[in-house]
Amino acid sequence: MLRVGSVPYLVGRPLDEGLEREPGIRLERRVPAELVARLRAGDLDVALVSSIELFRAPGYRYLDGLAVAGEGHVGSVQVFLRKSVEDLASVALDPSSRAAATLVRVLFERRLGGNAGLPRTSVRWIEVAPGDDPRAAEADAWLRIGDPALREHLASGSPPVFNPSAEWTARTGLPFVFATWIVRGGVEFAPGHLAAFARARQRGRERIDLLASEAARAWRLSEADCQRYLREECLYEPGERMHASLTRLRDEAAAIGLARADLSPEPVSLAHV
Numbered sequence: 429m430l431r432v433g434s435v436p437y438l439v440g441r442p443l444d445e446g447l448e449r450e451p452g453i454r455l456e457r458r459v460p461a462e463l464v465a466r467l468r469a470g471d472l473d474v475a476l477v478s479s480i481e482l483f484r485a486p487g488y489r490y491l492d493g494l495a496v497a498g499e500g501h502v503g504s505v506q507v508f509l510r511k512s513v514e515d516l517a518s519v520a521l522d523p524s525s526r527a528a529a530t531l532v533r534v535l536f537e538r539r540l541g542g543n544a545g546l547p548r549t550s551v552r553w554i555e556v557a558p559g560d561d562p563r564a565a566e567a568d569a570w571l572r573i574g575d576p577a578l579r580e581h582l583a584s585g586s587p588p589v590f591n592p593s594a595e596w597t598a599r600t601g602l603p604f605v606f607a608t609w610i611v612r613g614g615v616e617f618a619p620g621h622l623a624a625f626a627r628a629r630q631r632g633r634e635r636i637d638l639l640a641s642e643a644a645r646a647w648r649l650s651e652a653d654c655q656r657y658l659r660e661e662c663l664y665e666p667g668e669r670m671h672a673s674l675t676r677l678r679d680e681a682a683a684i685g686l687a688r689a690d691l692s693p694e695p696v697s698l699a700h701v
Contacts (some may be wrong), residue, residue, distance in 0.1 A: 430452050430621050433463040433475035436645050437574040437608065438657075439496050439504050440476055442632030442664050443609075443625075445639075446631035458567025459524040459574070460607065461558065473615045478527035479605045483678040483687035491622075494629055494696035495670060497663040498593040499603040504657070505579040507532060507590040511568045516547040520554040524575040527606050527677075529558050530552075530687070531592045532571055534680045535599075575647075576608070602673040603666050611696060626656035626698050629664065 429452060434444040436457040448455040458466070463475040468485060476496070482488050483593075498505075505528045507519065519536075522527040536551050556562045560572035569590070572580065580586055596604040609625060632639075640654040666673065681687035 432471045433472045445632035447628040467557045480527045480530045487495045489611040490692045491609035496607040497603045501594040518552040518567040520562040520567040520570040523558045
């Protein structure tokens with residue numbers, strides 16, 4: 429039995445659709461930070477988790493070509509602003525995600541592409557306890573991810589935002605990989621396991637319209653907004669640039685002590701499953 433973890437967000441459905449019904453797979457859903465903890469503890473074999481985890485512990489592999497990524501604005505990862513970006517002195521970080529938090533810190537601390545539009549001084553990063561709402565922190569801005577971020581951003585009266593994935597792409601020319609299927613060290617795939625992930629992606633691709641409609645009804649949002657989010661903002665098959673994006677993230681994060689520069693996880697090909 430392959431123990432698999434995925435995120436409890438709309439953004440994960442196009443990758444894990446029907447995976448729980450595949451033979452030989454047991455699926456559970458938790459927020460990314462919890463999935464990482466279970467992956468490290470050996471309670472999961474594969475998990476759709478924050479990409480930065482690839483460069484924080486040795487022995488990982490990842491399923492090549494499948495990811496939750498964005499090449500430009502992604503509505504489910506936002507820095508909501510109480511002040512202009514230039515005047516930020518403190519940012520509260522969503523405890524659910526490590527890749528998004530790392531991305532924001534890289535953008536602000538590494539000054540990618542120059543200083544235009546970035547805070548004038550160093551930012552104080554506020555780590556919010558698991559389960560707490562980053563909006564409640566006394567900070568100039570807060571990072572939020574997943575369905576709560578998407579719903580807040582699309583709601584009327586939403587505060588202004590800084591979109592980190594749009595900024596990353598503008599400065600690097602690369603998509604940003606928020607999450608990918610990470611394989612724990614020592615895991616061996618039984619016949620049919622890898623094909624199950626490919627089938628889940630195919631089902632997700634075919635059900636995009638239905639997924640968007642269901643989300644729009646449940647959240648009382650525009651169906652057009654939900655369609656745009658899944659079809660245009662989210663990139664599930666980054667192609668050949670996936671490796672370049674991951675490597676760039678590793679190097680930028682390692683420069684500020686948030687990753688290990690010596691780790692180069694191997695991809696697991698799905699080309700012939």
